[in-house]
Amino acid sequence: MRRCGDPDDWGGQFTCRTPACANCRGREIGKQWRKAKTRFANVGNDDLAFLSHVIGATPNVDEVGAIFKTFAKDLRNLIDSNRRKRRRWNAVESLLWLETDAIMAGDYIHLAPDKMEQLGELAPMFVHQNGPVWIVTAHGIVSHPGVDLQEVRAEFERRWPGHKRVDLRAFWDNQTKEKNLRGIINYSLKHECRTHLGLYSESWPMSWMTEYYSYLHGWSRGFYRMRSIVGRKTSKKDVMLLADSYGNNKDEYIEPIPFIYTNRHSDIYFN
Numbered sequence: 001m002r003r004c005g006d007p008d009d010w011g012g013q014f015t016c017r018t019p020a021c022a023n024c025r026g027r028e029i030g031k032q033w034r035k036a037k038t039r040f041a042n043v044g045n046d047d048l049a050f051l052s053h054v055i056g057a058t059p060n061v062d063e064v065g066a067i068f069k070t071f072a073k074d075l076r077n078l079i080d081s082n083r084r085k086r087r088r089w090n091a092v093e094s095l096l097w098l099e100t101d102a103i104m105a106g107d108y109i110h111l112a113p114d115k116m117e118q119l120g121e122l123a124p125m126f127v128h129q130n131g132p133v134w135i136v137t138a139h140g141i142v143s144h145p146g147v148d149l150q151e152v153r154a155e156f157e158r159r160w161p162g163h164k165r166v167d168l169r170a171f172w173d174n175q176t177k178e179k180n181l182r183g184i185i186n187y188s189l190k191h192e193c194r195t196h197l198g199l200y201s202e203s204w205p206m207s208w209m210t211e212y213y214s215y216l217h218g219w220s221r222g223f224y225r226m227r228s229i230v231g232r233k234t235s236k237k238d239v240m241l242l243a244d245s246y247g248n249n250k251d252e253y254i255e256p257i258p259f260i261y262t263n264r265h266s267d268i269y270f271n
């Protein structure tokens, strides 16, 4: 990681590609923004939403990846089960990134009331724990053409009950889709490593950063593991039905599907 972009090393061409590296995170944000603009090229600003989701909490940093992976599978299952009931869910997509918060167990009592209630449900270990508790979250984009945002939110809240665990809100309508995508991807991949307590926030102690980044640094293909994608579902049958229903039945209307998505079947790109 120290050699990343070092002009003395491979003429500055070497990149370490670990999420623990600020250089590489910056590059990854640009790359993911370009990909997101392509992915959502045919979706309007008003069919896109920003998701912040509190997945779980653990005192063991090396469980963070497994918690996120389980969430990614559960999310795919939720979307798939809705697709079996209602075809308009076929066009729903999610593009999310893992982010980790941490607080000292003893600081639990200083949390804002909402946060205290939310985390108290997820992490009863606060009572006994001395070290940091790692709070696993997902941030990113949900695309929902043809499905009302409230319906998507209700499904998420039913699957993940608990105090304000799911925060799903429409894209800001006072700025362009591209700017919204950029802001959310930047936010999702930032890894600011700060603890927020009510009105105050402070940087994690160096020992927490070392623990967390050492853990992330051990991931090969780290940026892939920090991302969960559920793509839209397409099939030849769907494409034909879409052609028939286009403009006739508002409930069944789904955006025309770009050719590049036709090989994908609600894949989740996660390893």
Ligand SMILES: [Zn+2]
Pocket: 001, 004, 005, 015, 016, 017, 018, 021, 022, 023, 024, 025
């Ligand atoms: Zn790097």
